[in-house]
């Protein structure tokens with residue numbers, strides 16, 4: 001099974017990354033590996049709405065998205081992990097998602113969906129926010145849903161934790177790491 005994960009937090013060993021690592025441990029129990037894209041370390045230009053992908057479904061910008069396009073096309077599972085920033089996904093996540101407009105063109109203009117492999121395609125959204133305001137989760141969820149559906153991932157689970165602010169604060173949450181581990185285990189079921 002092919003599995004990819006987007007770490008969209010700029011904070012090394014921050015809450016998002018700690019949760020993602022636990023989810024990956026849960027996945028590894030099944031013997032599968034996960035290819036992690038550390039978006040903060042990648043050169044990805046924001047979508048220019050240039051129309052270059054309208055007729056082909058292929059983005060004309062040449063940067064680190066090239067490897068991500070291939071990975072999204074061939075994966076069976078996608079994890080999107082992001083901190084909540086200004087009631088939304090981080091900019092690192094959003095830039096990557098906007099560049100998936102080429103998949104939107106392919107799906108909705110060219111009427112081609114990414115074929116399902118034998119395991120189907122499933123997603124997992126992981127978020128952590130410092131405030132205790134649900135609106136942040138709701139906004140992340142809405143954008144993640146649009147992303148997953150655009151890249152032909154018809155179902156996803158969401159794991160979110162609020163009131164988690166300082167670096168590593170998630171370690172003191174009574175259940176979060178265990179929940180992330182279990183979410184990883186569930187993700188590879190089919």
Ligand SMILES: Cc1cc2nc3c(=O)[nH]c(=O)nc-3n(C[C@H](O)[C@H](O)[C@H](O)COP(=O)(O)O)c2cc1C
Nearest residue numbers: 009011014015016083085086087129130131164165
């Ligand atoms: C630019 C910025 C904006 C933020 N906006 C929000 C917000 O709107 N809602 C929220 O709950 N937390 C917000 N936070 C707090 C982070 O979500 C919180 O610190 C989180 O644990 C960071 O995760 P990380 O350690 O993976 O980077 C913000 C933090 C930063 C740096």
